[in-house]
Amino acid sequence: MPTDLLALDRQVCFALAVAAREVTAAYKPLLEPLGLTHPQYLVMLALWEASPVRAGDLARRLSLEPATLSPLLKRLETRGLVTRARDPRDERALAVTLTAQGTALRAEAERIPPAVVERLGMGLDELEHLRDSLTSLIAAARSGA
Template identity: 65%
Template sequence: MTDTTDLLALDRQVCFALSIASRSVIGLYRPLLQPMGLTHPQYLVMLALWQHEPLSVKELGELLRLDPGTLSPLLKRLQALGYLSRERNTKDERALAVTLTPAGRALRAEAEKIPPAIVERLGMELAELQHLHGALMRVIAATDRDPGSRKV
């Protein structure tokens, strides 16, 4: 039995629960993304582009909260897979514009099967997942307000 007065008890730590939940949920995505040739981080890039294309690399990094050193290899791999293109912005030669290719746009139809499959695999009610999402968005907002938290 856990001592409820121990503030350092592992199973009382928000960071521990978030870490385990994150790895576990991402693990559920793996077999669904594998037929598309995507990793979970690549899937997040594709989600952002399906919703907001075109984006500059900087905008994409800010949206996904990824630094350029992490984002660049993801974009190169997605470009090699034929899902996106990166070209110099005609209005600002310093900026790279990221756009989907026809194959990248077509992949969306396959990806639309993923959210319902994840809901089914989790075995949780949609309302409960929506509540969880809202709570996590509040956690993200709180960390954004903290001056000590890492920013991209």
């Protein structure tokens, strides 16, 4: 019997969509005490790696459109976690900088990755292999576009 190429369970896009929803849901109760949504957490992760950073560079790092990033940054600024100001090296660019409160939140966030690993019940090696495979899939999708 021929394989049905349109079977839902055979679709990479379906598996990725469901996995993304389920993994994001695993983060939700862990992020609530920090007052962060998952997209805000991703922004903070990038800023904990490098701050200050131009908003455009941050959008590229997060694979987000600037129009999607802007409201995230506004909410983080309202919470006192970041500041947004014109980049003194280029007035056309917006620089995003962690505040002391945003920097301090990193210590609380350090408990998130091990808690997610525990919630998922998968070994760290398996999760790292999965992440590497997804990174390769992202690169392949981008090069094919």
